[in-house]
Structures are given as C-alpha cells and as structure tokens.
Amino acid sequence: MEYALSTAIKKLSVVNKPAIALIQGHGEPDLNEMSQVYSELSILYSVEPFQMTDTAEIPGKYTTIAIIRPTDTVDAVQLSQLDNFLARGGNIFLALNRVEGDFSTATGRAMNTGLEEWLMQKGLTVSDNFVVDASCSAVTVQQQQSNFIMTTQVSFPYFPVISKFADNPVTRGLESVVFQFASPITYSGDSTRRFTPLAFSSDQSGTVRAPLYFDVQREWTQNDFPMKGIAVAGVLEGRLSGNADSKIVLVSDGDFAVNGSQRGGQLPQDNVSLMVNSVDWLSDDTGLIDLRTKEVTSRPVKEMPDGRKTFLKWFNFLLPIILIIIYELIRMQINRNKRIKRLEVSYE
Numbered sequence: 001m002e003y004a005l006s007t008a009i010k011k012l013s014v015v016n017k018p019a020i021a022l023i024q025g026h027g028e029p030d031l032n033e034m035s036q037v038y039s040e041l042s043i044l045y046s047v048e049p050f051q052m053t054d055t056a057e058i059p060g061k062y063t064t065i066a067i068i069r070p071t072d073t074v075d076a077v078q079l080s081q082l083d084n085f086l087a088r089g090g091n092i093f094l095a096l097n098r099v100e101g102d103f104s105t106a107t108g109r110a111m112n113t114g115l116e117e118w119l120m121q122k123g124l125t126v127s128d129n130f131v132v133d134a135s136c137s138a139v140t141v142q143q144q145q146s147n148f149i150m151t152t153q154v155s156f157p158y159f160p161v162i163s164k165f166a167d168n169p170v171t172r173g174l175e176s177v178v179f180q181f182a183s184p185i186t187y188s189g190d191s192t193r194r195f196t197p198l199a200f201s202s203d204q205s206g207t208v209r210a211p212l213y214f215d216v217q218r219e220w221t222q223n224d225f226p227m228k229g230i231a232v233a234g235v236l237e238g239r240l241s242g243n244a245d246s247k248i249v250l251v252s253d254g255d256f257a258v259n260g261s262q263r264g265g266q267l268p269q270d271n272v273s274l275m276v277n278s279v280d281w282l283s284d285d286t287g288l289i290d291l292r293t294k295e296v297t298s299r300p301v302k303e304m305p306d307g308r309k310t311f312l313k314w315f316n317f318l319l320p321i322i323l324i325i326i327y328e329l330i331r332m333q334i335n336r337n338k339r340i341k342r343l344e345v346s347y348e
Contacts, residue, residue: 020279021050021062025078026113027071029258034068036267037257040276045283052078058085064282066093066275067115069254074114082118087242091282093275097254098126098183099210101158108158108181110210119250122240123189126252130212131182131232133160134204134225141216154216157224158208162232164200170235170249170277171198174270179253182232193238197231198249199274205230233274249278 020041022031031038031049041047050058050065054077058065065085074082082092096115101108110128119126137159142151160179165171177199184207187195204225233251240246257275259267 017044017046018063018283019061020045020047020283021058021065022047023052023065023067023070024049025052025072026074028068033258036259036272037275040272041279045279052081054078057081058090060088062090064091064093064279066095066279068095069097069258070113070115071097071111072113074118076114079114079118083241086240086246086248087244089244089246091247091249093249093278093282095251095254095257095275096126097181098128098252099130099181101181101214103214106214106216108210108212108214119248122236122248123187123193123195124234124236124248124250125186125188126250127184127186127207128210129183129207130158130210131160131179131184131201131230131252132157132206132208132220132224133201134220134222135161135163135202137161137178139216155220156216157220158214160201160205160232162199162201164202164229166196166198166200168196168198168235169281171274172277174273174277176268177256177270177274178268179232180255181253183252185231185234185250185252187234187236189236193236193240195234195236197234199231199233199251201228201230201232203228247282249282251275 022028022034024030031047038047050062052058052074054075058081062085086092094115096113096119097111098116099108100111108130116126134157136155136157138153139156139159140151141154142149158181160182161176162179162182163176165174185197189195204222206225206227207230232253233249236248236250238245240248251274256271257267259265
C-alpha cells in the first residue's frame with residue numbers, strides 16, 4: 001500500500017516540478033558527482049545547477065538551494081546574495097567542510113571559504129576541529145612484510161558513523177550516516193532564532209585540533225574519547241536575514257552526499273536520505289520522508305568497553321583451537337580404546 005502510494009505521488013509530481021538550485025562556482029561537485037542524490041531528488045524536483053556570480057541575484061523561482069562542499073572562497077558580494085535570498089524567505093541546505101584530510105601526505109588541516117564567518121554572524125560556529133569517534137568506519141592500509149604486501153582494514157575514528165539523531169522529520173527513520181571527517185557545531189545566537197541539533201556523535205567521541213598527522217597504526221583507547229553527543233548537523237530557523245522567517249540545514253561534512261571519484265562507489269542509503277529529507281523539509285514536502293526511510297539500511301554493532309572487546313577477540317581466536325584440540329584428544333582416546341580391544345581379542 002505504501003509503495004503504491006509513493007509511486008502514485010511520484011507520477012503525479014512529474015509535471016510542474018518545483019526547482020531546486022545546486023549552487024556552483026566555488027569548487028562544488030557537479031550533478032555527475034552526486035548521482036545518487038540527484039536520482040532521488042529529480043523524482044519530485046527539477047534540480048538545476050546555478051552558477052553564482054557577483055552580478056546576478058539568486059532567481060525567485062528557487063525557494064530552496066543546496067551548497068555542497070565548496071572549496072573556494074565565497075566573496076562578500078555573494079554572501080550578501082545569500083542574505084537577500086534568506087530575507088525573502090528562502091531556505092538553504094549547506095554541507096560544509098571546516099576540516100579536510102589529505103591521504104597522500106597523511107595530514108589534516110582547517111579550511112576557510114568565508115561561509116564560516118557568515119554562519120558565525122547568525123550564531124552558528126563550525127569549529128576547525130576533527131570529530132573522532134569510537135563508532136567509525138575503516139580504511140584500507142597496505143603493509144610490507146618480507147616480500148609480501150599485506151592489505152588490512154583499520155578502524156579510523158576520523159570517519160565517524162553517526163547513529164544518534166534527533167526526533168525530526170529530517171532524520172526520522174535514519175539508522176546510520178557515514179561521515180568523511182566532521183566538525184562540532186555550536187550555537188550562541190539570540191532568541192529570535194532557534195537552533196536544533198539533528199545528528200550527534202556516539203557516547204565515546206572527542207575532538208582533535210587541526211592541523212594534525214594521521215597515524216593509522218595508532219592504538220586508540222577510551223581515554224581518547226572523553227566526550228559524547230557532539231552535534232555534527234543541525235537546523236537554524238527564524239529571522240536569519242531581514243524580517244522573513246527562513247531555515248538553514250547545516251551538515252559539517254561536505255562530502256557525505258558526494259559519490260564522485262573520491263568516494264569511489266555507492267553511498268550508504270542513509271547518507272542520501274539525510275540530504276533528500278532535508279530538501280523535502282526545507283521545501284515543505286515532508287510527506288514522503290517516512291516512505292523513503294522506512295527500509296532498514298544497517299544494524300550497527302553495539303559499542304562495548306575495550307576490555308570486553310579484547311576478551312571477545314581472544315575468545316573468538318582461541319575457541320576454535322581449543323575445540324580442535326578437544327576433538328583430537330577424544331579421537332585419540334577412541335582409537336586407543338579400539339587398539340586395546342583388538343589386542344585383547346587377539347590374546348584370547
């Protein structure tokens with residue numbers, strides 16, 4: 001029934017789709033690099049790349065725009081255009097990298113595009129710290145051993161797996177979103193605006209200040225994760241510019257919805273749903289959010305203390321060996337009994 005309803009709504013929405021602008025001009029990914037997000041958004045919306053310049057305001061046909069992973073500076077004139085867009089009641093989805101990692105040099109550094117200061121004027125601070133989390137993805141590491149190159153998977157706390165969400169239409173139904181670096185978000189604005197954190201780090205998390213060196217062989221302990229519930233995404237609502245009410249959904253990982261050459265494959269479905277749900281909510285089209293996120297996408301492993309992890313690791317390693325030894329001892333005893341019995345028969 002739900003699938004049929006979803007399909008019917010999609011078919012009805014083909015004509016006169018509302019336009020959504022994907023901002024370009026500051027190193028943002030194009031539509032080809034966001035194929036999964038584009039595929040889902042294009043069902044209900046006309047997703048259009050829009051090149052920002054200093055001479056043209058954002059067209060009135062757009063009520064929602066998306067700014068994804070800018071890498072170049074957004075100048076003062078264009079920041080003013082964003083304010084004008086908010087002043088007329090427009091809404092913005094912003095996925096921003098405040099830090100970035102370079103695996104060719106194994107280093108991490110802070111980034112600045114001008115949007116950080118613009119957000120601070122509205123009370124939002126995205127700090128230039130890396131969020132680290134015991135709940136994380138792994139990276140592939142190659143090691144030379146004698147004449148062989150061994151490939152292993154190593155947990156990388158700089159890639160947090162986010163599974164704690166607020167009860168909000170944007171995040172409802174999500175189970176886990178995989179970030180490729182993230183930064184803490186805090187709010188210190190006035191009462192004319194309301195900030196709602198949407199996604200949080202786990203109960204074993206922390207922050208590391210940029211710049212830094214990535215040591216993939218580091219043995220992380222519980223002492224490295226003294227914090228919990230660090231906000232890595234949120235929504236700011238209210239009079240953000242002028243007298244009109246508007247909204248900004250902010251995610252502190254600009255790459256989470258990009259499956260271009262750096263991602264090298266399919267994104268987790270919840271990554272896509274986080275952005276698509278955000279655009280639906282900003283565009284006041286929340287009816288399909290529950291349908292989109294109804295399917296279970298993952299079952300994260302429950303976090304546990306280091307001591308228990310060590311016990312389970314050795315238990316899983318030693319148990320098969322012990323069982324084999326017991327089996328061989330039993331087999332040896334059975335064979336020994338058979339030999340004794342044969343000797344007794346022969347003697348008689």
